[in-house]
Amino acid sequence: MHKKHNFGAGPCILPSSVMEQAAQAVINWGGMGLSILEVSHRSPEFEDVVLKTQLLVRELLSVPDHYAVLFLQGGASTQFAMVPMNFLSAGKKAAYLDTGYFAQKALKEAKLFGEVEIVASSKDKDYAYIPVEFNNDKQAAYLHCTSNNTIEGTEIFDFSTAGAPLICDMSSDIFSREINITDFDLIYAGAQKNMGPAGMTLVIAKNEFINQAKKEIPSMMDYRIFRDNMSMYNTPPVFSIYVAMLNLLWLKDQGGVSGIAQKNIEKAKLLYAEIDRNPLFYGTADVEHRSRMNVTFLAINKDVEAEFLKFAANLGIVGIKGYRTVGGFRASLYNALPLSSVEVLVNAMASFEKAYSDKIVLELE
Numbered sequence: 553m554h555k556k557h558n559f560g561a562g563p564c565i566l567p568s569s570v571m572e573q574a575a576q577a578v579i580n581w582g583g584m585g586l587s588i589l590e591v592s593h594r595s596p597e598f599e600d601v602v603l604k605t606q607l608l609v610r611e612l613l614s615v616p617d618h619y620a621v622l623f624l625q626g627g628a629s630t631q632f633a634m635v636p637m638n639f640l641s642a643g644k645k646a647a648y649l650d651t652g653y654f655a656q657k658a659l660k661e662a663k664l665f666g667e668v669e670i671v672a673s674s675k676d677k678d679y680a681y682i683p684v685e686f687n688n689d690k691q692a693a694y695l696h697c698t699s700n701n702t703i704e705g706t707e708i709f710d711f712s713t714a715g716a717p718l719i720c721d722m723s724s725d726i727f728s729r730e731i732n733i734t735d736f737d738l739i740y741a742g743a744q745k746n747m748g749p750a751g752m753t754l755v756i757a758k759n760e761f762i763n764q765a766k767k768e769i770p771s772m773m774d775y776r777i778f779r780d781n782m783s784m785y786n787t788p789p790v791f792s793i794y795v796a797m798l799n800l801l802w803l804k805d806q807g808g809v810s811g812i813a814q815k816n817i818e819k820a821k822l823l824y825a826e827i828d829r830n831p832l833f834y835g836t837a838d839v840e841h842r843s844r845m846n847v848t849f850l851a852i853n854k855d856v857e858a859e860f861l862k863f864a865a866n867l868g869i870v871g872i873k874g875y876r877t878v879g880g881f882r883a884s885l886y887n888a889l890p891l892s893s894v895e896v897l898v899n900a901m902a903s904f905e906k907a908y909s910d911k912i913v914l915e916l917e
């Protein structure tokens with residue numbers, strides 16, 4: 553059982569049943585008399601884990617057969633470079649949607665490999681919205697977007713754009729809602745939010761797109777090599793993949809992605825309603841682009857911010873401090889966070905409002 557209400561942005565809360573099974577497997581995996589940490593990745597037992605995990609990804613996200621499912625390493629940050637290294641060829645331009653901190657990091661890496669065009673940016677308003685009007689030039693090598701901006705608290709809800717092949721960083725909202733895989737040519741996501749522990753990066757990519765990658769690519773950065781070796785060109789992140797399998801089985805039990813999406817909508821609605829109601833706090837993202845995974849908000853002054861952080865910590869609420877460059881609060885509502893934790897946070901905000909106004913009245917008397 554989790555003792556704290558963990559609103560951390562990642563690594564983040566995972567279901568306690570998954571933790572228990574993972575802990576057991578570290579001691580004695582499946583009664584084999586071996587730990588999951590000491591079993592060969594070439595053993596039939598582990599090959600079975602990789603296969604099952606791939607099948608779960610396919611089933612939960614309805615991934616068609618002409619897409620590959622890969623488990624890589626190096627986090628989403630390695631994908632920032634791997635994507636242009638594979639797909640940004642000479643004479644072509646890569647198009648980027650600049651929607652925040654991680655989008656910026658992605659395009660910075662791409663510049664090392666060729667010409668990059670920022671087709672739209674929300675920097676003018678501190679990334680509080682998602683630009684919707686831009687020119688999607690089909691001559692571009694690809695268009696890169698970030699479906700959920702973990703730091704700024706904005707999310708893309710409509711991916712219907714015709715033009716260049718679409719590549720998406722889905723690190724912080726994959727498996728949180730239904731998506732249409734065929735809208736994308738390549739999706740990548742660090743595992744450490746809704747998939748499992750850090751250490752593994754999920755890539756889902758159209759085979760035909762992978763086949764178009766440049767030829768002179770170092771093996772560890774070559775999507776083809778990982779596809780053709782069942783993600784086991786080298787030693788894979790065994791434990792991370794194993795726990796992801798357990799977590800995806802848990803997700804299936806929750807009614808899959810459509811089931812969890814309903815719960816995620818309910819959690820986000822509840823918290824945003826309190827932010828909009830409570831005079832001590834206000835949201836930072838434009839209402840129509842508010843993220844359901846990372847809820848960003850500010851206090852009316854620094855005093856309230858510091859006091860509420862302490863007040864919340866006393867109630868076992870952790871991980872709500874905003875990103876270091878942004879400040880304020882960020883409550884992450886990933887799949888494993890129960891509605892009851894959001895209720896605790898919302899009640900804390902309301903009780904704090906009462907305590908704070910009583911204190912002001914006392915000070916005035």
Ligand SMILES: Cc1ncc(COP(=O)(O)O)c(C=O)c1O
Binds near residue numbers: 722
């Ligand atoms: C949207 C997004 N992209 C990329 C990253 C970087 O991921 P990693 O730490 O796995 O490299 C993060 C991390 O939080 C993220 O939220």
